[in-house]
Amino acid sequence: MQEPPSSTPEGSLIDPEVHVESFRQAREARRLELVEDYVELIADLIGDGGEARQVDIAARLGVAQPTVAKMLKRLAEDGLVQQRPYRGVFLTASGEALAAQSRERHRIVERFLCALGVSPETARRDAEGIEHHVSAETLDAFRRFADGRSNA
Amino acid sequence: MQEPPSSTPEGSLIDPEVHVESFRQAREARRLELVEDYVELIADLIGDGGEARQVDIAARLGVAQPTVAKMLKRLAEDGLVQQRPYRGVFLTASGEALAAQSRERHRIVERFLCALGVSPETARRDAEGIEHHVSAETLDAFRRFADGRSNA
């Protein structure tokens, strides 16, 4: 049950500690996904219409309004948004920062997928999930590739 | 609050229904991630050591053993694994099928990232998260790219 990492380990089983680290990173990303989706969307709504209302957030995410209300409360506790009762929600400085970072990552991933030859529709849908699991190094590779393709 | 999709929509706000669909797809992928991770890992452990014990699964995932026990119960209810009390766990036919598909996708994503110039370590870690959010179309693009690079 405890063989050392042989030179040809049949294929898939890597060092357990490395394995754990990969899963831990994926779990952590999963935990942050929703938060990033929210601040990104809030930034978009404010940028487009000047305000972000719960009903609009709910309509875009495809969830019920109380679900949004609960999440906004949590985001407020985390210092990412500021909400005034019965009014729209706004981003704090750190909320803006996170939103900007998320939007940039999203944009790069989507542009990269398109550059790779994926259809725009699929690129948009896949980017929504992939963006949260892309490290800085991979994001850089994506950006370089997309730049190279668009310049060529 | 309800402008039509102008030709230059400032950037980020797309058709609400399309937006919802992307988020729905991401949520669905999130729901399946863990299941895929489990069956993939179980297949690897069986392939490597002949059996998959809860302690080994827990050690690889970086979670506690009761967490694994609870998850295996759910996988058994879903007909993906078969467990004998106080013994290891095995994959059913559909479990094997899902595992094979997940492993293949994982392999392609990781190989693709490497082909793109990402370091093997980062490729491994990012692939663990990305694999669950890659559609068939994108996966195909990944495969083509990696093949092209390795043949070149």
Add this chain to the structure above:
DNA sequence: GCATAAGTATAGCTATTGCTATATTCGACT
């Protein structure tokens, strides 16, 4: 100025995924 509609808050439920603590069973060794 008041009724009504629209938006927000809140209560309370479910399911999922993690944990610790503890009981039970299996296996191996003497």
Add this chain to the structure above:
DNA sequence: AGTCGAATATAGCAATAGCTATACTTATGC
């Protein structure tokens, strides 16, 4: 065979993310 350690089962707790139902505010129209 009996004991002891390791593995598994089970109970119970917390946090997250969804839902419906309902109360409350705001804003709008007449």
